[in-house]
Structure formats: structure tokens, C-alpha cells
Amino acid sequence: MASPAVDDYLKTIYQHTEWQDERMTPSQLATVLGLAPSSVTEMVQKLAAQGLVTHRPYGPVSLTDAGERRAAAVVRRHRLIETWLVQEFGYGWDEVHDEAEVLEHALSDRLLEGIDARLGRPRFDPHGDAIPDADGDVHREPFVLLRSAPTGHRGRVLRVSDRDPALLRALVDSGVDVGHAVEVLPEGAVRVDGRIAELPEGAADAVWLSA
Structure with missing residues (x-):
């Protein structure tokens, strides 16, 4: 059964x-969704009863195959909409998330297919996240979190x-954007396209480089 709440959880x-x-974990899920732990526990139990997740008391939550397919479909909608807003309407990459949260529950499958075709079947959204295809498959290359990358590591963002959104804007000001070449330097600095840049707070846990 279609349910925006269920889709958001998945x-x-x-x-x-x-x-x-x-x-x-359910506690992490509650934090991200901004909900009371008791509400999340109740919903997780309902999702498990529907065969969408597996969960044991006090343990982590995992998607079943059915849950994975449904989640991938929702993620596909969200990321196609983000890409559409940036490419067709001039939105900044820091402005599209909340709009996509609303629109992903409103667009028909026919319109979504038209958007995908018009955009040329993009594989990645403006933030570099993979867009699942119509079958739920995704394509990623090996990656490393910036915090875990050793000094001297070179890769693309x-x-x-x-x-x-504030961190996204700060990273743009630093020249750290998807597709840019980065070399990891000591003490939290990077070389971006040949110039040294100081990273804003939080960047090391928010940027992934090619491995």
C-alpha cells in the first residue's frame, strides 16, 4: 500500500x-527522521509485519528484498526530481532536497519517466548520489570518505x-564540488584543481572521493 511515511522510513x-x-539502528532512524523512539519502534514492527524490513529487539534494521526494491524506487524519484530542478529550473544543489521531499510523493510514474528521458537518463544526482535505474540497480565506483583518506590521496569528488545546505554552500565557496580533482593535504586542507583550500567544519565527514 502506498504510504509516504512508509516510503520515508525505507x-x-x-x-x-x-x-x-x-x-x-532504530535510535539512529529516530534521530534522522526527528521522531520519538517509541514511534519508530512501532513503525519498524509494522514494516517487519509487511515483509519490508527485518529486525530483532535492540538490533539494527535491514531491508528485505521487497523493501530494497521499494526503497530504490523512492530514492530514484527523489534524485531524479533533484536533478530536474537543478538542470531545468536553475535551483542550487543546496536548495533541492526539501522540494524533492514534497514532489517525490506527488509525481505520477508517467511524468517521472518523461523527466528521466528528458534529462538523458542521468546516473547521478547533483550531489553525486547514484540514481537507481527502473529496475533498482545502481552503479558506483570504489570510494573513500574524506576523513579516512590518507595524506597524499588524490581522487575526484x-x-x-x-x-x-550551509555546508554545501561553504564547499562551493571552497571549490569542492562533485567532479573536481582533490589531493588530501595535512591538517584538514586539500588541493582542489591545483590550489590549496581550507575545508569548512564538517566537510571531512560529508565528502567522498574516488578510491
Whole structure:
């Protein structure tokens, strides 16, 4: 059954393990969604009863195959909409998340297919997140979180978290954007396209480079 609340839960769980391996706990889910832990526990139990997640008391939550397919479909809608807003309407990459949160529940499948075709079947959204295809498949290259990259590591910026719009704007000011070449320097600095840049606070945990 279609439900924006269910879709939001599944999408959040899906996104949690895209760029790291640890599974999501109910407390983390409550924090990200801004909900009371008791409400999250109740919903997780309902999702488990529907065969969308697996969960044991006090343990992490995992998507089942059915939950993964449904989550990938929601993520596809969200990221196609973000890409559409940037490319067709001139939105900044720091402005699209909240708009997409609303529109992902409103657009028809027919309109979404038209948007995908018009954009040329993009594989990544403006933040570098992979857009699942119509079958739910995604394509990513090996990556490393900036904080974990050793001094001297060189790679392209693959992805920047869209959780903090202010950080996105600060990274643009620093020249750190998806696709740019970065060399990791000591003491939190990087060389971006040949020039040295100081990173804003929080960047080390929000930027992923090619491995």
C-alpha cells in the first residue's frame, strides 16, 4: 500500500548503508527522521509485519528484498526530481532536497519517466548520489570518505552529503564540488584543481572521493 511515511522510513534505511557498511539502528532512524523512539519502534514492527524490513529487539534494521526494491524506487524519484530542478529550473544543489521531499510523493510514474528521458537518463544526482535505474540497480565506483583518506590521496569528488545546505554552500565557496580533482593535504586542507583550500567544519565527514 502506498504510504509516504512508509516510503520515508525505507528511503532513510536505504540511504544509511549506501556509503558505509554499518546497518541502521532504530535510535539512529529516530534521530534522522526527528521522531520519538517509541514511534519508530512501532513503525519498524509494522514494516517487519509487511515483509519490508527485518529486525530483532535492540538490533539494527535491514531491508528485505521487497523493501530494497521499494526503497530504490523512492530514492530514484527523489534524485531524479533533484536533478530536474537543478538542470531545468536553475535551483542550487543546496536548495533541492526539501522540494524533492514534497514532489517525490506527488509525481505520477508517467511524468517521472518523461523527466528521466528528458534529462538523458542521468546516473547521478547533483550531489553525486547514484540514481537507481527502473529496475533498482545502481552503479558506483570504489570510494573513500574524506576523513579516512590518507595524506597524499588524490581522487575526484564523487559525492557530497546533502544534509546541511550551509555546508554545501561553504564547499562551493571552497571549490569542492562533485567532479573536481582533490589531493588530501595535512591538517584538514586539500588541493582542489591545483590550489590549496581550507575545508569548512564538517566537510571531512560529508565528502567522498574516488578510491
